[in-house]
Amino acid sequence: xxxxxxxxxSAIADPDExxxxxxxxxxxxxxxxxxxxxxxxxxALAQRMLxxxxxxxxxxxxxxxxxxxxxxxxxxxxxxxDTWLHRVALNLCYDRLRxxxxxxxxxxxxxxxxxxxxxxxxxxxxxxxxxxxxxxxxPDRQREAIVLCHYQELTNIExxxxxxxxxxxxxxxxxxxxxxxxxxxADLASANPATRRAGAERG
Amino acid sequence: xxxxAERIKQLAEAYGADKRHWPQAERAAAEGFVAANAVxxxxxxxxxxxxxxxxDASPRPMVxxxxxxxxxxxxxxxxxxxxKARMVWDRLILWAGAxxxxxxxxxxxAGANLTLHMTSDARADAVLYQxxxxxxxxxxxxx
Numbered sequence: 001x002x003x004x005x006x007x008x009x010s011a012i013a014d015p016d017e018x019x020x021x022x023x024x025x026x027x028x029x030x031x032x033x034x035x036x037x038x039x040x041x042x043x044a045l046a047q048r049m050l051x052x053x054x055x056x057x058x059x060x061x062x063x064x065x066x067x068x069x070x071x072x073x074x075x076x077x078x079x080x081x082d083t084w085l086h087r088v089a090l091n092l093c094y095d096r097l098r099x100x101x102x103x104x105x106x107x108x109x110x111x112x113x114x115x116x117x118x119x120x121x122x123x124x125x126x127x128x129x130x131x132x133x134x135x136x137x138x139p140d141r142q143r144e145a146i147v148l149c150h151y152q153e154l155t156n157i158e159x160x161x162x163x164x165x166x167x168x169x170x171x172x173x174x175x176x177x178x179x180x181x182x183x184x185x186a187d188l189a190s191a192n193p194a195t196r197r198a199g200a201e202r203g
Numbered sequence: 204x205x206x207x208a209e210r211i212k213q214l215a216e217a218y219g220a221d222k223r224h225w226p227q228a229e230r231a232a233a234e235g236f237v238a239a240n241a242v243x244x245x246x247x248x249x250x251x252x253x254x255x256x257x258x259d260a261s262p263r264p265m266v267x268x269x270x271x272x273x274x275x276x277x278x279x280x281x282x283x284x285x286x287k288a289r290m291v292w293d294r295l296i297l298w299a300g301a302x303x304x305x306x307x308x309x310x311x312x313a314g315a316n317l318t319l320h321m322t323s324d325a326r327a328d329a330v331l332y333q334x335x336x337x338x339x340x341x342x343x344x345x346x
Contacts, residue, residue, distance in 0.1 A: 023278075023283060024283070025285075028284075031275060032275065039266050039274055043264050044263055053264065060270070064274045064277065065281060068282075069281050071283065125262070131261045132262075150219060150255075151258070151261075155227060156218070171217040172217075175216040181254060181258070182253065182254050
């Protein structure tokens with residue numbers, strides 16, 4: 001740390017630093033801990049970016065493979081390992097999204113949600129499916145912003161850096177994405193009596 | 204940035220109603236504003252809270268045992284194993300040993316050269332002395 005400060009490098013506190021070092025030494029317990037810590041995050045990221053379980057598994061597996069290869073070469077202090085891993089996984093997701101656009105599929109894009117009819121007693125599993133479908137219909141950049149900030153719980157600075165945009169641009173993407181989601185799921189809110197009451201009180 | 208109702212609305216619209224997701228630089232000021240203007244702030248954050256609840260309904264994908272095992276196996280395939288670490292250590296010891304052996308050989312050679320160099324004057328004197336001896340008559344020596 002002292003050397004880093006002497007060299008004028010801004011050291012970044014990385015909670016994964018010790019784990020990465022142990023992974024690089026081939027410690028089985030560290031490898032397992034890394035899998036437990038990162039694999040669910042990478043799978044969730046890919047699943048929500050791609051909306052496809054099988055492709056998400058492929059991306060998560062490839063991202064972890066790159067993590068194994070990177071660990072012995074990792075130089076701590078320049079970036080967080082988690083942020084680097086997110087960048088790898090996002091690039092893999094965008095490769096696949098690009099390929100999808102190049103190969104036209106039969107899935108019609110941007111259609112109104114034809115999920116279950118509005119019902120106050122909608123099962124949470126069905127609600128989850130509707131939300132996933134609505135997320136999938138968002139423009140890629142809006143979805144990415146929501147996935148990074150809401151689900152992956154990255155800070156606004158980390159998310160903006162990953163997306164190569166300013167924090168203001170990130171906020172704009174987030175606001176537009178969340179508004180589109182709300183509109184897409186508006187029927188759920190109007191079907192819920194409690195929500196209607198609260199909405200009325202809100203004026 | 205000034206913290207006011209407008210900024211609270213912007214924050215909620217972008218990051219949601221959960222203040223843990225708000226920018227760290229503005230969080231304290233925002234929490235202060237929300238605490239001081241609870242009713243107004245709650246109204247500003249109502250839509251954001253609804254959207255948060257919807258987003259949270261999306262299930263978090265579960266990692267299957269097959270995927271977990273494949274990823275662990277890929278670590279071994281990528282060359283990460285204690286055996287590899289040991290091999291690196293063993294190689295290091297081997298190189299260190301070889302280094303010591305080379306240094307020892309170099310020492311022996313240097314020592315031999317040094318000895319030759321240091322005794323050369325004495326040997327030259329002896330040769331000159333013997334050359335002078337030739338000029339002496341054998342009878343003088345043998346009597």
